[in-house]
Amino acid sequence: MCRWARGAASTGSARGARQCGIVTGDIAQKGCAAASNRQAGGTSSLRVRHPVSLAGNRSPVSSRRNNRLSHFTIDLEDKADLVLREPWTVDGMHALITKNLDRLRNWESWAQGEQTRDGLECFTNHQLSEWVAGRSLPAAIRQNGALVGSVGARIDLYAGVADLGYWIDADQEGRGLVTQASRAVIDHLRNDRGLRRIEIRAAVGNTRSRAVAERLGFEFEGTLRRAQQVGETVHDVALYALT
Numbered sequence: 001m002c003r004w005a006r007g008a009a010s011t012g013s014a015r016g017a018r019q020c021g022i023v024t025g026d027i028a029q030k031g032c033a034a035a036s037n038r039q040a041g042g043t044s045s046l047r048v049r050h051p052v053s054l055a056g057n058r059s060p061v062s063s064r065r066n067n068r069l070s071h072f073t074i075d076l077e078d079k080a081d082l083v084l085r086e087p088w089t090v091d092g093m094h095a096l097i098t099k100n101l102d103r104l105r106n107w108e109s110w111a112q113g114e115q116t117r118d119g120l121e122c123f124t125n126h127q128l129s130e131w132v133a134g135r136s137l138p139a140a141i142r143q144n145g146a147l148v149g150s151v152g153a154r155i156d157l158y159a160g161v162a163d164l165g166y167w168i169d170a171d172q173e174g175r176g177l178v179t180q181a182s183r184a185v186i187d188h189l190r191n192d193r194g195l196r197r198i199e200i201r202a203a204v205g206n207t208r209s210r211a212v213a214e215r216l217g218f219e220f221e222g223t224l225r226r227a228q229q230v231g232e233t234v235h236d237v238a239l240y241a242l243t
Helices: 014-022 033-040 063-068 086-099 101-107 118-131 177-191 207-215
Strands: 045-047 072-075 079-083 136-143 146-156 161-168 197-203 219-230 233-242
Touching: 033 118, 079 177, 086 118, 086 146, 101 118, 101 219, 118 161, 136 177, 146 177, 161 177, 177 197, 177 207, 197 207, 197 219, 207 219, 207 233
Parallel strands: 161 197
Antiparallel strands: 045 072, 072 079, 079 136, 136 146, 146 161, 197 233, 219 233
8 A cells, every 4th residue: 555645646636635525535524515516546558448528627638638538448467457437436446445444544644534435426526537637547456347456646747747656455465466557557657648757655664565666666765754644643755766
């Protein structure tokens, strides 16, 4: 499991989190209805399907970018794949988060509050609007068609930098799924988005997340002192980068 560097799940997510009533990230505690009215998670292959439809949320991007930011599936090995975190994933992801909540609360700021289905639905819609604008890549990991984890990135288009984050169901740990899924996302960010730098930030004591970064070839750049508060605990954060 790995926290995402600056809170919720995409660049500009602080605004979306406030709209959804989110205090710390992925799932809201209240206010989803109001936010929804204002706005209408080896070798890989990218298959573009149908464009995302978010009424009233189209960003003023070019037709080329709209086509490129259609939702997608990335095939992985061993009957695994990545899918966009669209509304149909909400029930499955909520169940998965609930199942893993005690583990997630050890390292994830967003997992500290009450986790509700309505809040997750609201934030999923916000993530999709960020995807359409090119500022986020919110994906879910599937194994044999079942949702088993999350991987994605917040994207700073102006700086050409992305923050990568991931977490996986306890039953799927140690099988290489997170590394495989993260590598596919990295390939997409570099080859399709043209990003020059990708970062991973993890609490110093989060050895599993740090091991993923190292397996992916990220370079350890240093420690950010007291940079992450999770509940009542404040963690030093290890900064990794791929350039």
